[in-house]
Amino acid sequence: MTTVAVKPATMAQALTRAMRDAMAADPTVHVLGEDVGTLGGVFRVTDGLAKEFGEDRCTDTPLAEAGILGTAVGMAMYGLRPVVEMQFDAFAYPAFEQLISHVSRMRNRTRGRMPLPITVRVPYGGGIGGVEHHSDSSEAYYMATPGLHVVTPATVADAYGLLREAIASDDPVVFLEPKRLYWSKDTWDPEHPADVEPIGRAVVRRTGRDATLITYGPSVPVCLEAAEAAQAEGWDLEVVDLRSLVPFDDETVCAAVRRTGRAVVVHEATGFGGPGGEIAARITERCFHHLEAPVLRVAGFDIPYPPPMLERHHLPGVDRILDAVARLQWEAEG
Amino acid sequence: MTVMEQRGAYRPSPPPAWQPRTDPAPLLPDAEPYRVLGTEAAGKADPDLLRRLYAQLVRGRRYNTQATALTKQGRLAVYPSSTGQEACEVAAALVLEERDWLFPSYRDTLAVVARGVDPVETLTLLRGDWHNGYDPHAHRVAPLSTPLATQLPHAVGLAHAARLKGDDVVALAMVGDGGTSEGDFHEALNFAAVWQAPVVFLVQNNGFAISVPLAKQTAAPSLAHKAVGYGMPGRLVDGNDAAAVHEVLGDAVRHARAGGGPTLVEAVTYRIEAHTNADDATRYRGDAEVEAWRAHDPIRLLEQELTTRGLLDEPGVEAARQDAEEMAADLRERMNQEPELDPMALFDHVYAETTAQLREQRALLRAELEAEQERNDAQEGGAR
Numbered sequence: 250m251t252t253v254a255v256k257p258a259t260m261a262q263a264l265t266r267a268m269r270d271a272m273a274a275d276p277t278v279h280v281l282g283e284d285v286g287t288l289g290g291v292f293r294v295t296d297g298l299a300k301e302f303g304e305d306r307c308t309d310t311p312l313a314e315a316g317i318l319g320t321a322v323g324m325a326m327y328g329l330r331p332v333v334e335m336q337f338d339a340f341a342y343p344a345f346e347q348l349i350s351h352v353s354r355m356r357n358r359t360r361g362r363m364p365l366p367i368t369v370r371v372p373y374g375g376g377i378g379g380v381e382h383h384s385d386s387s388e389a390y391y392m393a394t395p396g397l398h399v400v401t402p403a404t405v406a407d408a409y410g411l412l413r414e415a416i417a418s419d420d421p422v423v424f425l426e427p428k429r430l431y432w433s434k435d436t437w438d439p440e441h442p443a444d445v446e447p448i449g450r451a452v453v454r455r456t457g458r459d460a461t462l463i464t465y466g467p468s469v470p471v472c473l474e475a476a477e478a479a480q481a482e483g484w485d486l487e488v489v490d491l492r493s494l495v496p497f498d499d500e501t502v503c504a505a506v507r508r509t510g511r512a513v514v515v516h517e518a519t520g521f522g523g524p525g526g527e528i529a530a531r532i533t534e535r536c537f538h539h540l541e542a543p544v545l546r547v548a549g550f551d552i553p554y555p556p557p558m559l560e561r562h563h564l565p566g567v568d569r570i571l572d573a574v575a576r577l578q579w580e581a582e583g
Numbered sequence: 584m585t586v587m588e589q590r591g592a593y594r595p596s597p598p599p600a601w602q603p604r605t606d607p608a609p610l611l612p613d614a615e616p617y618r619v620l621g622t623e624a625a626g627k628a629d630p631d632l633l634r635r636l637y638a639q640l641v642r643g644r645r646y647n648t649q650a651t652a653l654t655k656q657g658r659l660a661v662y663p664s665s666t667g668q669e670a671c672e673v674a675a676a677l678v679l680e681e682r683d684w685l686f687p688s689y690r691d692t693l694a695v696v697a698r699g700v701d702p703v704e705t706l707t708l709l710r711g712d713w714h715n716g717y718d719p720h721a722h723r724v725a726p727l728s729t730p731l732a733t734q735l736p737h738a739v740g741l742a743h744a745a746r747l748k749g750d751d752v753v754a755l756a757m758v759g760d761g762g763t764s765e766g767d768f769h770e771a772l773n774f775a776a777v778w779q780a781p782v783v784f785l786v787q788n789n790g791f792a793i794s795v796p797l798a799k800q801t802a803a804p805s806l807a808h809k810a811v812g813y814g815m816p817g818r819l820v821d822g823n824d825a826a827a828v829h830e831v832l833g834d835a836v837r838h839a840r841a842g843g844g845p846t847l848v849e850a851v852t853y854r855i856e857a858h859t860n861a862d863d864a865t866r867y868r869g870d871a872e873v874e875a876w877r878a879h880d881p882i883r884l885l886e887q888e889l890t891t892r893g894l895l896d897e898p899g900v901e902a903a904r905q906d907a908e909e910m911a912a913d914l915r916e917r918m919n920q921e922p923e924l925d926p927m928a929l930f931d932h933v934y935a936e937t938t939a940q941l942r943e944q945r946a947l948l949r950a951e952l953e954a955e956q957e958r959n960d961a962q963e964g965g966a967r
Binding site for chain 1: 713714715718719720725726730733735736737738739740741742743744745747748754766767770771773774777928931932933934935938939940
């Protein structure tokens with residue numbers, strides 16, 4: 250048996266490949282945004298698309314996020330499948346009115362007659378040393394808006410698979426790309442992408458018996474690292490990667506929590522009003538009698554995103570996760 | 584000479600020659616709103632078109648008074664009237680071909696009706712039984728847009744997509760004077776001009792954004808002048824002169840269809856009624872101003888032209904009135920029927936595929952409805 254060596258690919262490359270393959274497969278797929286054409290995007294995620302498909306398919310727009318998403322709405326009305334890039338999380342805010350007042354509601358408003366198959370790609374999260382407005386975790390805003398799917402990959406393979414699914418979806422998808430994982434590598438074979446699962450399924454990244462870490466996007470590798478470190482403390486931790494915040498996979502999450510009886514939700518977004526509160530409530534409502542301890546949250550502090558030289562104190566790290574695990578009322582056991 | 588230059592280390596070169604990117608002169612609007620009725624230009628207007636416009640204006644006015652009456656009877660939750668603005672509403676619909684698209688704001692239900700959409704379906708939003716009643720694709724009319732100016736980038740995107748596909752489709756987007764202050768107005772016009780999208784922007788300057796007069800809205804010479812900053816032509820037209828509005832919009836549509844790009848048209852008109860039935864216009868404007876505009880009524884202007892030229896007689900006026908009355912009677916009768924409401928439909932179109940969470944919530948509502956039904960049945964049983 251011969252082993253074919255597969256070159257490691259980065260998450261950014263997998264995302265590019267997903268758009269390229271979607272554009273090749275479907276002539277209605279159009280990419281638009283700031284600097285996505287000639288430059289290939291500030292993170293190079295659209296690298297080569299304008300060259301391969303022409304500027305009508307991968308378009309440098311004027312610098313105006315509401316205009317980008319607003320025109321994408323019109324393009325979708327005419328049968329195109331726009332993939333828009335918001336350059337950074339905090340630069341997506343000007344497009345909020347279009348997203349909330351139209352993109353999320355058009356299907357409902359028109360009783361299904363005018364769906365808007367738009368993918369809104371948003372690089373998000375911190376840990377890259379970005380100055381203000383370049384590191385926000387804005388997922389809670391999107392999650393609170395009915396009509397949107399909210400998806401975020403944590404692995405190279407998922408970056409490809411979930412983006413293909415997002416582009417193929419007849420619903421609008423906010424596709425959150427963890428920027429600090431753009432350069433993460435994996436031996437992923439673009440010629441043979443693994444079977445793509447539909448949006449809405451969480452996945453257990455690591456099985457464990459003692460407690461379940463529930464996380465997504467940039468915090469998945471941190472949780473896996475924490476789980477490794479926890480072994481030294483004698484804890485066997487399970488890690489669930491949500492992949493999709495909306496729709497939310499209650500089934501997978503609850504099954505994982507019931508197995509261990511303890512749960513910690515981990516994310517970069519602020520804790521108050523953040524996704525963790527919703528997730529903890531859902532677990533408590535469904536798994537109360539399986540819980541040995543309250544569901545805890547490890548989140549960013551309830552502060553404006555800190556300057557880069559201080560961000561390491563804000564972001565959930567291994568130690569803060571292990572501290573939370575330690576507070577899961579182990580003494581009450583036995 | 585600076586020290587650097589004396590040392591010979593710095594030799595300033597002249598900057599590359601600067602040229603204006605577009606000659607602004609042809610883009611400028613006329614000094615006065617363009618008029619046809621009562622001028623020499625009227626003689627060149629197509630009599631059949633004038634008669635069609637007249638019939639539609641009379642219908643439009645009747646539609647406005649009927650819809651306003653329906654709010655007083657509680658049949659509409661709210662109605663933003665376009666009384667006094669019928670020339671703009673009707674002309675916007677009539678200049679478009681079937682394959683073109685209309686992007687109305689919430690005050691433009693008359694334009695939607697004039698385009699051929701069932702008035703009951705058009706008024707669904709304002710009755711409140713759903714957010715939109717008609718099939719946008721069937722009529723090529725976008726849903727009425729309530730957030731100001733947000734429909735303008737949609738029109739640009741649709742027109743751009745059509746052009747990319749090689750279809751000679753034009754989008755006409757409607758907005759008010761207040762809407763021109765919104766960021767989406769700016770972004771839409773800029774995208775349209777950069778992409779040379781086949782779009783016509785019709786601004787109905789009706790004098791007020793609810794209570795705020797134009798003077799507090801803009802310091803521009805006119806709203807049409809804003810076009811020049813984007814590199815597209817701006818046209819200023821008398822919005823109560825149906826023939827002039829039709830001509831100017833028609834020119835803009837042909838220009839767009841021929842690949843000439845977008846046009847901004849400012850139609851100067853007046854909102855005769857209050858903002859909606861919930862507004863009190865006496866708090867911010869005087870009767871004299873309203874009366875002056877009533878004298879410049881779009882129907883009267885056209886009627887005078889047609890009768891002076893012998894194109895309309897008393898039976899013709901009566902026929903138009905009769906036609907409008909029939910439309911109003913039909914609208915009244917159908918709006919007086921209770922709309923069919925299905926609470927379970929609230930969950931049907933949130934997503935293409937209903938999520939597990941929404942399925943749970945749907946079951947909750949179904950149980951509530953069943954309990955309500957049981958209580959009602961029990962009460963009826965007890966009453967018997």
